[in-house]
Amino acid sequence: MRRLALTAAALILTCLTGFGLFGALRAGSSTTVGTMRVTNDAFRLRVTAEGTLETARATPITVTVRSRRPMTIAWKIADGAPVKEGQVLFRFDPTDFDRELETGKTDRAKSDFQIDNATAQRKSTLSKLSLDAELASKELKVSESYQSTDEQVFSKLEILSSAIDTRLAGERKVHAETSFDIQGQLATAGIELLEIEGHKADLKIEMAKDALNELEITAPHDGIIVFERNWQGQTVQIGETCWPGQTLAGLPDLETLQAEVWVLEADAGGIKAGNPVVVTIESRPRRPFEGVVSSIDPIARRRVRWVPVQYFRVVVELLEADLSVMKPGARVKAEIVTADLEEALTVPRQAIGSDQGQTVVWRLEGGGFTATPVELGPTSVSRVVIASGLEPGDRVALREPTPSNNTDSLETGDGPLMGNGS
Known part of the structure; x- marks a missing residue:
């Protein structure tokens, strides 16, 4: 029974000693600051x-601008293939341009027929109006020649009736001549409109022929073809629509x-x-x-x-x-x-701080730390080169010291050290 009591007392004493030591360590750790000695070492940053x-230079391969309309890729050479001058790189689908060519020819024939028909109608209408104007002119001359104006011979009613007839003949002549001019202008304007439609058909035919003549893109010189990539990293594909002037590939200068x-x-x-x-x-x-x-x-x-x-x-x-x-x-x-750098003074990044707007490290001097202004050089993820402000052999704090641990450091050799708290 006595032995059991002694064992329990020893166990309690051991626990109390352990708790006291742990508390002391915790108290000491709160008042310590690590230091390191600064030395010249190689510093390389990659x-x-x-x-x-x-x-840097490449010859662009672009869609011809002569087509003046989108084109569809029907065939293409392999990306990265070596090519010779004149070799076909891209072929385009001719279906739309063949259809456009036939439509243009049809529109041109239709326009020509309408122009011929309008020209014949214009000629017929103007011929009829010309005869009307000529007849009205003869009637006016006859009316003026036989107009009753002698009051000794004709009554006032006959004189008035004859004057009305003469004036009416003159109006008929003016109307016939005006109608001739107006109808001539209208017929001419109609023919000009039809000619514009014919020019549009000609332009459609010309564009279709130009596109059919540009269905193949050939290599301007020897080289390796490299396709152009969009923002998704994709190249043009067969069946894709391309626009005039669009860059499809390049022949790089190796x-x-x-x-x-x-x-x-x-x-x-x-x-x-x-x-x-x-x-x-x-x-x-x-x-x-x-x-x-x-x-x-x-x-x-x-x-x-x-x-x-x-x-x-x-x-x-x-x-x-x-x-x-x-x-x-x-x-x-x-x-x-x-x-x-073959030789450089470096410190950990956490050793760098700021004091009164200056970049500093805390150098150990006379048992305490002094904020020392420094000029920084290249910086890596973990270390910073000190371009000026420190000398080899100086010992600096690994973090900013607080008033309670400003003198709590031990100088026990090179490299990072941890001092003991008082």
Whole structure:
């Protein structure tokens, strides 16, 4: 019984000791700050990007503008196929243009028939009106020659009746001549309208013939054909309608081969023209190619319209090329070197802070931490290069110290250290 009591007392004492030690550790951890000694080390920063091989210059293959209307693809060559000058690349469906040609010919024949008919009617109408005008003129002359005007011989009624007859003959003559002029103008206007319809038919025939003469697109020179892709990455397909002037493909100049890659907006901060690049083709991942950044877009944009992730387009000039394995449109990966320093002072990102509007780190001096202004260099995900403000051997806090732990650190060697609380 006594032994059992002693065992229970020892167990209780052990628990109390453990709780006290745990509390002490917790109290000490709240008043400690980690430090590290700053040394010169190599710093290399690379940004990974993906994209495709493109050419700086290419001959565009477009739908002819002479057709002046949409055309439907009936046949196309394979994408990426080598072609010779004069080789057929695309053929278009002639059905609509054959129908339009026949319709135009029918309209032209109809217009010609109507013009001939209107011309004959005009001639007949004007001939009749001319006879009416001539007859009215003769009646006026007869009426004027035999008009009764002598009051000694004729009564007033006869004189008045004769004057009315003369005036009526004159009005008939004027009416006949006016009708001749008006009917002539109307007939001429009608014929001109029919001629316009004939010109429209001629234009339809001309457009159909031009389109039928442009049903094939041939290669302007030797090369490799690369189809144009829309925003969904798709090329034109057989049966698809194309518009005059639309670019269907291109014949790239392989001597101007370059890589076009896309860098995440967050990773593009240190990229500039002249940065060295290592490019690998997905089909040949073990063979790298050297290059340099030739340009970077000034504005980030989305690669896919409905995905809210933005990229910078970077063009890489290849310093070497192997056309036997490098083809336009091939997918590539690129490693862009944004920083390559043999010696650099670096600290963790969390060691950087701000004090009175200045970028600082907290340097350990005389048993306490002092906010030291620094100038930053290249930055990686975890570390920051200190361009100025620190010297090799300085010890800095891994986070901003608080008043309670401003002096709680131990200097016990290189690398990150944790001091003991008082």
